[in-house]
Amino acid sequence: MNTDAMLLAALAANAVQEPARVSAVDRLVDQIRELVRERGLVIGDALPTERDLGEQFQAGRNTVREALQVLKAYGIVEVRPKIGAVLSDRHEEAVRKLFAFQNDISPASFIDVQGYRRIVESGIGDHIILHATAADLDQLDAINARILGNNGVDDAARCDFEFHEALVTLANNRTLLANYRLLQPVITQIMRVGKATRPVQIDTFEVHAQIINALKSRDRVAYAYLISRHLEHGLQFVETEQNGRAHIARSSGRMGSSRP
Amino acid sequence: MNTDAMLLAALAANAVQEPARVSAVDRLVDQIRELVRERGLVIGDALPTERDLGEQFQAGRNTVREALQVLKAYGIVEVRPKIGAVLSDRHEEAVRKLFAFQNDISPASFIDVQGYRRIVESGIGDHIILHATAADLDQLDAINARILGNNGVDDAARCDFEFHEALVTLANNRTLLANYRLLQPVITQIMRVGKATRPVQIDTFEVHAQIINALKSRDRVAYAYLISRHLEHGLQFVETEQNGRAHIARSSGRMGSSRP
DNA sequence: TCCTGTCTTTTGGTCCAACAAATAAACAGC
DNA sequence: GCTGTTTATTTGTTGGACCAAAAGACAGGA
Numbered sequence: 001m002n003t004d005a006m007l008l009a010a011l012a013a014n015a016v017q018e019p020a021r022v023s024a025v026d027r028l029v030d031q032i033r034e035l036v037r038e039r040g041l042v043i044g045d046a047l048p049t050e051r052d053l054g055e056q057f058q059a060g061r062n063t064v065r066e067a068l069q070v071l072k073a074y075g076i077v078e079v080r081p082k083i084g085a086v087l088s089d090r091h092e093e094a095v096r097k098l099f100a101f102q103n104d105i106s107p108a109s110f111i112d113v114q115g116y117r118r119i120v121e122s123g124i125g126d127h128i129i130l131h132a133t134a135a136d137l138d139q140l141d142a143i144n145a146r147i148l149g150n151n152g153v154d155d156a157a158r159c160d161f162e163f164h165e166a167l168v169t170l171a172n173n174r175t176l177l178a179n180y181r182l183l184q185p186v187i188t189q190i191m192r193v194g195k196a197t198r199p200v201q202i203d204t205f206e207v208h209a210q211i212i213n214a215l216k217s218r219d220r221v222a223y224a225y226l227i228s229r230h231l232e233h234g235l236q237f238v239e240t241e242q243n244g245r246a247h248i249a250r251s252s253g254r255m256g257s258s259r260p
Numbered sequence: 261m262n263t264d265a266m267l268l269a270a271l272a273a274n275a276v277q278e279p280a281r282v283s284a285v286d287r288l289v290d291q292i293r294e295l296v297r298e299r300g301l302v303i304g305d306a307l308p309t310e311r312d313l314g315e316q317f318q319a320g321r322n323t324v325r326e327a328l329q330v331l332k333a334y335g336i337v338e339v340r341p342k343i344g345a346v347l348s349d350r351h352e353e354a355v356r357k358l359f360a361f362q363n364d365i366s367p368a369s370f371i372d373v374q375g376y377r378r379i380v381e382s383g384i385g386d387h388i389i390l391h392a393t394a395a396d397l398d399q400l401d402a403i404n405a406r407i408l409g410n411n412g413v414d415d416a417a418r419c420d421f422e423f424h425e426a427l428v429t430l431a432n433n434r435t436l437l438a439n440y441r442l443l444q445p446v447i448t449q450i451m452r453v454g455k456a457t458r459p460v461q462i463d464t465f466e467v468h469a470q471i472i473n474a475l476k477s478r479d480r481v482a483y484a485y486l487i488s489r490h491l492e493h494g495l496q497f498v499e500t501e502q503n504g505r506a507h508i509a510r511s512s513g514r515m516g517s518s519r520p
Numbered sequence: 521t522c523c524t525g526t527c528t529t530t531t532g533g534t535c536c537a538a539c540a541a542a543t544a545a546a547c548a549g550c
Numbered sequence: 551g552c553t554g555t556t557t558a559t560t561t562g563t564t565g566g567a568c569c570a571a572a573a574g575a576c577a578g579g580a
Contacts, residue, residue, distance in 0.1 A: 024533075049561085050560080059535085062533095063535075065561090066326055069285065074361075081560070083560080098334060098358060101351075109434070116433055120383070124379060173372055173375045175369070175372045175375070178362070182439070309531065321565080322563070342530070343531085343532090343573085
């Protein structure tokens with residue numbers, strides 16, 4: 001037995017979860033998902049009508065509708081009057097929404113998120129320096145240049161996020177990127193508030209440019225220092241916050257920020 | 261206007277989303293969540309019955325049920341026969357489930373996840389070395405000892421995960437911990453398959469002990485090396501996998517693993 | 521008094537029928 | 551061929567019905 005076969009067997013074993021659930025709605029959710037899979041439906045394709053689904057799977061229309069509500073909550077389908085349920089690409093968005101709602105948006109969590117970003121964005125420096133091509137770094141420059149478009153706070157925050165997202169993308173790890181994107185609403189909000197306090201697009205552009213230059217000259221120490229300082233700067237505006245949780249988070253927020 | 265007030269104003273501005281949605285189901289979802297908030301209900305408390313909710317909010321029972329299905333999908337409530345909908349603490353689990361669902365479980369994603377873990381678990385070394393107390397490290401020892409209980413593959417995998425989770429916890433960053441926990445099903449599965457190939461609880465225990473000792477002696481270089489090697493070892497069993505995606509992911513998977 | 525088994529009532533689970541609203545598709549008029 | 555109108559289909563929502571499960575009331579016995 002080779003290792004891959006063993007792997008797949010273990011995966012199959014993991015697939016069975018709760019045999020206890022015999023709810024018709026849950027069953028329908030699975031059946032509809034299976035239907036999508038076996039018919040090879042893709043984003044934009046429409047599912048059968050609610051009545052058809054009910055007839056096909058021996059269920060009442062209300063039961064079908066409850067199942068569709070679940071799929072809709074998952075971002076799998078988007079249901080429009082007359083058209084019916086069409087396969088949606090809003091799954092990631094649903095995950096983000098759901099995730100955001102467990103992370104309360106507060107000054108404390110802002111500091112926490114910045115601490116997370118410092119860990120991640122510092123940690124990927126070595127990989128970027130070792131593997132990024134000149135074209136990759138040039139593209140970072142191009143993305144950074146867009147921040148000078150100066151189209152208001154929201155737009156600047158979006159550009160700022162895109163730069164950091166591109167940075168994380170260069171780590172070439174899908175899991176990391178997905179996790180980072182999960183925090184997009186919070187991160188963008190941090191940026192928005194920072195820029196609302198005083199418009200500093202030009203400063204942001206300059207710092208990003210310095211970061212890119214550090215990467216181009218393969219200077220990992222400079223990169224780590226610049227990223228740390230840049231992220232720390234981003235939460236200056238919540239400095240006044242001094243309650244317990246924020247303080248604890250802050251100690252982690254500052255981790256690894258020793259000046260070279 | 262101080263910065264905190266500005267922050268809160270920006271948050272409020274972010275709160276309004278789509279005023280276009282007038283669906284009765286969506287309205288009910290919001291109303292029920294508001295009901296929970298204003299009554300100060302906590303985990304375990306029961307909501308009014310479906311019939312009562314319908315009467316209170318001027319909606320049919322089927323509509324209420326559809327709203328409850330959405331809340332259930334979000335892990336906000338758990339509905340039990342006869343009791344009704346009770347507030348649940350399964351929100352994180354719902355997020356995990358939803359997240360896992362976008363990350364297909366495959367050898368390629370296993371390698372990717374190990375790469376993610378290497379970035380994270382290496383990256384937090386400095387903070388742990390600087391801030392962890394002797395008691396923290398002793399607790400790591402205690403957790404590590406549990407892996408010798410030798411209660412089968414599943415149990416060993418669970419203990420293994422708990423050790424690494426404890427490690428990440430010492431980084432003292434809620435966001436990082438939440439993201440790491442999101443990957444629990446995949447990580448545990450990696451461990452399970454690794455241990456199924458050959459039971460190596462004692463080896464895992466030894467390596468973990470070495471890692472703890474590196475932390476106790478504040479040796480960041482040894483820690484980084486040991487963690488990297490430990491995680492790389494964990495995916496030996498998928499070495500045969502050589503398709504494109506796995507190979508790309510692998511290059512990131514190996515990042516920062518240069519021997520000191 | 522306290523335990524135990526039975527019975528009633530409440531409640532979620534499922535389905536059906538009906539109507540309203542929206543809209544894609546067919547159609548008539550030019 | 552284009553445009554405005556009509557039609558038919560489909561989702562959105564509601565009320566009602568019935569079933570099964572379970573909590574709570576209740577009666578009976580140790």
